[in-house]
Amino acid sequence: MAQLITTALTYSKEDATKYFFQPMFVQNPMLADFDVMYGVNGSFKLQKFASLDKITKAEAAGFSGQTGAALTQRSIVVARMEAEASQNGGTFYNTIMGEVLRRGLNKDDISGTVLQEIVSSIFMKGTARDLNRQLWFGDTASGSADYNVYSGIFKNYASLPAGQKLVGAVGALGTDAAIGAFESMYAVIPNELREMWNDVVIEVSSSVADNYRETLEAKGVSEGFNAIVNGIPALKWRGAMLIVHPEWDTHIVADSLATDVHRAIMHVRKNVAIGTDINEVGGADVWYNKDEKENRFRMEYVVGVNYKNDELAVTYISA
Numbered sequence: 001m002a003q004l005i006t007t008a009l010t011y012s013k014e015d016a017t018k019y020f021f022q023p024m025f026v027q028n029p030m031l032a033d034f035d036v037m038y039g040v041n042g043s044f045k046l047q048k049f050a051s052l053d054k055i056t057k058a059e060a061a062g063f064s065g066q067t068g069a070a071l072t073q074r075s076i077v078v079a080r081m082e083a084e085a086s087q088n089g090g091t092f093y094n095t096i097m098g099e100v101l102r103r104g105l106n107k108d109d110i111s112g113t114v115l116q117e118i119v120s121s122i123f124m125k126g127t128a129r130d131l132n133r134q135l136w137f138g139d140t141a142s143g144s145a146d147y148n149v150y151s152g153i154f155k156n157y158a159s160l161p162a163g164q165k166l167v168g169a170v171g172a173l174g175t176d177a178a179i180g181a182f183e184s185m186y187a188v189i190p191n192e193l194r195e196m197w198n199d200v201v202i203e204v205s206s207s208v209a210d211n212y213r214e215t216l217e218a219k220g221v222s223e224g225f226n227a228i229v230n231g232i233p234a235l236k237w238r239g240a241m242l243i244v245h246p247e248w249d250t251h252i253v254a255d256s257l258a259t260d261v262h263r264a265i266m267h268v269r270k271n272v273a274i275g276t277d278i279n280e281v282g283g284a285d286v287w288y289n290k291d292e293k294e295n296r297f298r299m300e301y302v303v304g305v306n307y308k309n310d311e312l313a314v315t316y317i318s319a
Helices: 013-026 096-100 116-137 153-157 177-188 191-195 206-219 222-229 246-254
Strands: 035-037 044-049 071-076 079-087 165-168 200-205 240-245 263-268 272-276 284-289 294-307 313-318
Touching: 013 116, 071 272, 071 294, 079 116, 116 153, 116 246, 116 294, 153 263, 153 294, 153 313, 165 177, 177 200, 177 206, 177 263, 177 313, 191 263, 200 206, 200 246, 206 240, 206 246, 240 246
Parallel strands: 035 272, 165 313, 200 240
Antiparallel strands: 044 071, 079 294, 200 263, 263 313, 272 294, 284 294
């Protein structure tokens, strides 16, 4: 069986929270500000009521009830996910780390050794990276088992009204292409999104962010100077924070997910809802198999994602 450095600790509830739940969601900056719904065990519907106004009229005798708050339902279909790996302590024999291995018949059992923090971190970073990748790029129509378990954010946002799905040009981005894309997106945002501009972020691939930095650098003003010297840790456009996703570029190229990596989403992050049972951490299991002399790790959880309101998002994606 293929080996992956991992941990063979027996986890308590507190350990499981620390090693599994927190790194996956609470301490995951890629998921910050999304509407994460915990304790989910099956698919469910998001309930969205339209805003209601103009129901206050001049006083008059009798009763005249006003209507207009239509209910829209959008489903979050969750899927069962599983990550498994194994490792035997013999991998570390005759290395510097072999000095911390157990002695005698327990050489392959790394339980309780100082390797615990190292191997836990390696496994969980990989699992969290998988979660982020699938949440964005999951597509049940994909031919790849790495992506086809559930539909992710990009796939769900493909259901936005046509006017809110801008298609970018294919090929290398030209001068000022990113700022042009932002202006095009802003021109078609619904009034509801405009009203919530203080909560809007622009999530972009690194190709788009780099093009925007080049525009700022070319201006030769204070923003451009900071871009050259500091890289502008917090890029903004018209006050909206840019969240840069270099991993988008990596996955798109590595897995041939699109013709170009250039993409941007202008939205309110709370518009994205994630359902999961990961907070229950009951799906994390670690044990040492004496027959195979392997430390084994298994993690199971359910997860699904969708967006709430058409009015709170605009996308720009090169084909």
